[in-house]
Amino acid sequence: MVQVGMYNTLKVSRKVEFGFYLDDGNDGILLPKRFAPKGLHIGDEIKVFLYHDSDNRLIATTQQPKGVVGDIVQLKCVSTTEHGAFLDWGLMKDIFVAKSQQLTRMHKEGEYLVKIYIDEQTGRIAATEKIEKQISNDALTVQEMDEVELYVQRESDLGYVMIINGKHTGLLHANEIYRNIHVGDKLKGFIKTIRADNKIDVVLDKPGYARIEKEEEKILRLLKEHNGFLPYNDKSDPEHIYSFFSMSKKTFKMTIGSLYKQRKIDFTKKGIQAVEE
Numbered sequence: 001m002v003q004v005g006m007y008n009t010l011k012v013s014r015k016v017e018f019g020f021y022l023d024d025g026n027d028g029i030l031l032p033k034r035f036a037p038k039g040l041h042i043g044d045e046i047k048v049f050l051y052h053d054s055d056n057r058l059i060a061t062t063q064q065p066k067g068v069v070g071d072i073v074q075l076k077c078v079s080t081t082e083h084g085a086f087l088d089w090g091l092m093k094d095i096f097v098a099k100s101q102q103l104t105r106m107h108k109e110g111e112y113l114v115k116i117y118i119d120e121q122t123g124r125i126a127a128t129e130k131i132e133k134q135i136s137n138d139a140l141t142v143q144e145m146d147e148v149e150l151y152v153q154r155e156s157d158l159g160y161v162m163i164i165n166g167k168h169t170g171l172l173h174a175n176e177i178y179r180n181i182h183v184g185d186k187l188k189g190f191i192k193t194i195r196a197d198n199k200i201d202v203v204l205d206k207p208g209y210a211r212i213e214k215e216e217e218k219i220l221r222l223l224k225e226h227n228g229f230l231p232y233n234d235k236s237d238p239e240h241i242y243s244f245f246s247m248s249k250k251t252f253k254m255t256i257g258s259l260y261k262q263r264k265i266d267f268t269k270k271g272i273q274a275v276e277e
Helices: 209-225 238-245 249-261
Strands: 007-016 019-022 029-032 045-052 058-061 072-080 084-088 095-098 111-118 125-128 147-155 159-164 168-173 186-194 200-203 265-267 272-274
Touching: 029 045, 095 111, 147 168, 159 200, 209 238, 209 249, 209 272, 238 249, 249 265
Parallel strands: 029 058, 095 125, 168 200
Antiparallel strands: 007 019, 007 045, 019 029, 045 058, 072 084, 072 111, 084 095, 111 125, 147 159, 147 186, 159 168, 186 200, 265 272
């Protein structure tokens, strides 16, 4: 069975003047000529994205949308009607957001965080701003220390609410943020803590000693490149630390503390000094 709103690998079953038909076990799905790569022949397999055109016919394309069903993406509004809004998602046919699926009235040129889904009534691909109805922490698919995809959903009093792998919600605490982030950003991160009530805390750095060991190598390398001395310590400005080391001040302090215990560095009034072996 083919999956609408997803990538499918299908075999070319026949050629017509206006394109190719791909085998779906029934009458075939049209791949219009303008989307067919040169040299495509009957019997070849090709990876395509499937969606419905304006006449509700299933169409294949080699264009790549900005998201597939289940993805949460930031899209620009290109037009509005009394029934809803159309967003540019990278295909010739824009994706529709019904008025009932908008949190606030969408406006042309505005950018909105939406989740792509299949509308149960029409069977068509659509988008919704009501993301929280589409995600749940009841049955978790992640574990502590997992690397995950994060979407910045909104700012809160404690930090930022993040959507995890398009399925769950978590919190990035303000004291774990060491760079500028914005609503709609897509980031790599890690699961730091899963509490008894399935609430999740996330971080942008890998938690634990694995991260510290990696950062130790970086600091020792930088010391070597700067004649054994760096003008940074635990009193340095967090932004200056991140600008030079690409790590948070918290990680920096933990790492230099570990290096000091191993007698690989010494602290001075102006920074850190490598210990000669």
